[in-house]
Amino acid sequence: MVTDTDTADGFVAALRAQSQRYHALHPFHRRMNAGELSRRQLQSWVANRFYYQQTIPRKDAAILANCPDREVRRRWVQRIIDHDGTADGAGGIEAWLRLGEAVGLRREEMEDERHVVPGVRFAVDAYLTFARTRPWVEAVASSLTELFAPDLMAERLAAFERYYDWIDPQGLGYFRARLRQAPRDSDHALQVVTEHCRTPEQQAAAVAALSFKCDVLWSMLDAIDRACADQ
Amino acid sequence: MVTDTDTADGFVAALRAQSQRYHALHPFHRRMNAGELSRRQLQSWVANRFYYQQTIPRKDAAILANCPDREVRRRWVQRIIDHDGTADGAGGIEAWLRLGEAVGLRREEMEDERHVVPGVRFAVDAYLTFARTRPWVEAVASSLTELFAPDLMAERLAAFERYYDWIDPQGLGYFRARLRQAPRDSDHALQVVTEHCRTPEQQAAAVAALSFKCDVLWSMLDAIDRACADQ
Numbered sequence: 001m002v003t004d005t006d007t008a009d010g011f012v013a014a015l016r017a018q019s020q021r022y023h024a025l026h027p028f029h030r031r032m033n034a035g036e037l038s039r040r041q042l043q044s045w046v047a048n049r050f051y052y053q054q055t056i057p058r059k060d061a062a063i064l065a066n067c068p069d070r071e072v073r074r075r076w077v078q079r080i081i082d083h084d085g086t087a088d089g090a091g092g093i094e095a096w097l098r099l100g101e102a103v104g105l106r107r108e109e110m111e112d113e114r115h116v117v118p119g120v121r122f123a124v125d126a127y128l129t130f131a132r133t134r135p136w137v138e139a140v141a142s143s144l145t146e147l148f149a150p151d152l153m154a155e156r157l158a159a160f161e162r163y164y165d166w167i168d169p170q171g172l173g174y175f176r177a178r179l180r181q182a183p184r185d186s187d188h189a190l191q192v193v194t195e196h197c198r199t200p201e202q203q204a205a206a207v208a209a210l211s212f213k214c215d216v217l218w219s220m221l222d223a224i225d226r227a228c229a230d231q
Numbered sequence: 232m233v234t235d236t237d238t239a240d241g242f243v244a245a246l247r248a249q250s251q252r253y254h255a256l257h258p259f260h261r262r263m264n265a266g267e268l269s270r271r272q273l274q275s276w277v278a279n280r281f282y283y284q285q286t287i288p289r290k291d292a293a294i295l296a297n298c299p300d301r302e303v304r305r306r307w308v309q310r311i312i313d314h315d316g317t318a319d320g321a322g323g324i325e326a327w328l329r330l331g332e333a334v335g336l337r338r339e340e341m342e343d344e345r346h347v348v349p350g351v352r353f354a355v356d357a358y359l360t361f362a363r364t365r366p367w368v369e370a371v372a373s374s375l376t377e378l379f380a381p382d383l384m385a386e387r388l389a390a391f392e393r394y395y396d397w398i399d400p401q402g403l404g405y406f407r408a409r410l411r412q413a414p415r416d417s418d419h420a421l422q423v424v425t426e427h428c429r430t431p432e433q434q435a436a437a438v439a440a441l442s443f444k445c446d447v448l449w450s451m452l453d454a455i456d457r458a459c460a461d462q
Contacts, residue, residue: 057304061295064288064311065363070324073288073315077308080295084304093301132296132363 008194011203015144015193018210022145023217024152028225033155035163039104040231042164046100047115048224052124053096057083059131059139066136075188082181095174102171119223123216130212137196141206142213144193146186153179239425242434246375246424249441253376254448255383259456264386266394270335271462273395277331278346279455283355284327288314290362290370297367306419313412326405333402350454354447361443368427372437373444375424377417384410 023029031037032045060079067073085091100110109115131139153175160167160175197203254260262268263276291310298304316322331341340346362370384406391403428434 054299054301057301058296058298061292061304064292065290065296065359067289068285070285070288070315070322073292073311074317077311077315080304080308084301084308086305091301128296 007203011197011206012190012194014203014207015141015190015210016147018144018207018214019148021211021214021218022148022152023214023221024148024155026218026221026225028221029152033159035159037164038231039166041228042103042167043100043105044115044228044231045224046096046103047105047110048117048120048220048227050096050100050110051113051116051120052127052220053083054093055124055128056092059128062128062131063136063139063143066132066139072140072192079185082177092174092177095177099171099174102168117223117227119226120220123219123223127213127216130209134209135205137193137202138205138209140189141193141197141209143189144186144210145213145217146182146189149182149186150179153182238434242428242437243421243425245434245438246372246421246441247378249375249438249445250379252442252445252449253379253383254445254452255379255386257449257452257456259452260383264390266390268395269462270397272459273334273398274331274336275346275459275462276455277327277334278336278341279348279351279451279458281327281331281341282344282347282351283358283451284314285324286355286359287323290359293359293362294367294370294374297363297370303371303423310416313408323405323408326408330402330405333399348454348458350457351451354450354454358444358447361440365440366436368424368433369436369440371420372424372428372440374420375417375441376444376448377413377420380413380417381410384413 028037028045032042037045057080060076060083064073064076064080067076081091083092085094088094097107097110101107127142130142134142157172157175157179160172161169193206197206259268259276263273268276288311291307291314295304295307295311298307312322314323316325319325328338328341332338358373361373365373388403388406388410391398391406392400424437428437
């Protein structure tokens with residue numbers, strides 16, 4: 001007999017199975033964590049990824065705008081505050097800018113997006129459009145790559161300290177903060193998704209949303225990898 | 232010679248002139264503040280207006296989702312927190328539910344929207360759609376009815392305490408909070424709008440946005456007034 005618990009377990013397992021499509025497995029990330037990227041390649045990654053970072057609070061606000069559940073909104077708004085910060089010098093976007101400075105980029109060349117390649121822009125904009133236009137529970141499900149993020153963050157921190165010792169470790173604050181924030185965020189998102197997705201159709205839509213998000217992250221690395229292959 | 236300051240002064244004057252279209256002048260509000268509404272009419276107003284109140288944080292999140300300026304987002308997010316609160320029993324939506332209880336409504340009959348009339352739903356939904364789909368600076372401009380709100384709130388508080396003494400004054404906390412929040416919010420919105428609207432076309436769009444918002448509020452009172460005329 002298949003019980004509700006079995007179904008929920010199967011659903012969570014299907015979500016977790018998307019880890020096989022997470023960008024931790026992308027050749028560019030594998031080379032990053034093996035210490036094989038040049039300084040220029042790391043700079044390109046940081047500058048391109050900044051376009052993603054600065055879009056995240058807008059993506060989360062789009063989810064809030066579509067969400068009629070006050071209790072969910074009360075918790076979700078914390079993500080916006082985490083990224084934007086509450087004052088000058090605070091927040092995840094600021095921490096990413098400091099990472100950029102630590103790898104030798106100037107703030108203005110990140111903020112003016114001169115290094116952002118089209119494939120990164122298309123992927124990130126597609127993620128924002130998804131959050132704006134799809135049902136809010138699917139948008140929440142798409143955030144569940146955070147289930148897989150802590151392992152990658154831990155591996156990346158170790159790799160940066162080991163292989164890229166020209167980067168000031170003070171610049172790695174963003175990764176350290178996400179080690180703490182990502183599990184809290186993914187716990188909440190998983191709770192929301194399992195509560196709201198009860199039918200096979202709803203659960204399939206949630207898995208598809210997470211799969212889409214894996215495509216966004218993977219596609220960004222494809223574009224970055226291609227753009228700086230010879231650098 | 233027309234200077235930039237003259238132009239800005241003229242722009243702010245044009246925004247302030249929209250006070251002549253503010254719903255404080257609607258016959259229903261005039262009767263409310265003259266003590267002429269029945270208990271059933273006040274209940275209808277509170278229950279219908281709840282639909283507006285609970286949409287406000289989603290409207291503000293839609294503005295955040297469209298706004299690329301981190302400094303603006305850092306301040307604007309406070310509006311969402313003010314309305315949603317950070318815990319059970321906190322926030323403007325909760326304060327409105329307590330107002331509803333003070334006028335004799337149960338929470339569930341506000342939350343299930345049974346009293347919400349179509350004209351109110353259409354007007355509020357139009358406001359949310361406006362915030363989602365129009366340029367974010369226009370959506371900010373549409374919030375500037377808050378320039379006119381404190382006078383109405385002060386008049387309403389006095390009227391409630393004078394004419395509707397069957398309402399527990401504890402239930403009027405929402406109005407008291409807005410006396411403090413609305414000037415802070417409208418100061419920020421006016422600063423954003425004057426900074427971003429420099430051309431005649433931009434300024435005309437901002438005035439049109441505020442005019443649209445006056446239509447939203449006025450149309451809600453038309454619908455409520457018609458729905459409970461005989462009660």
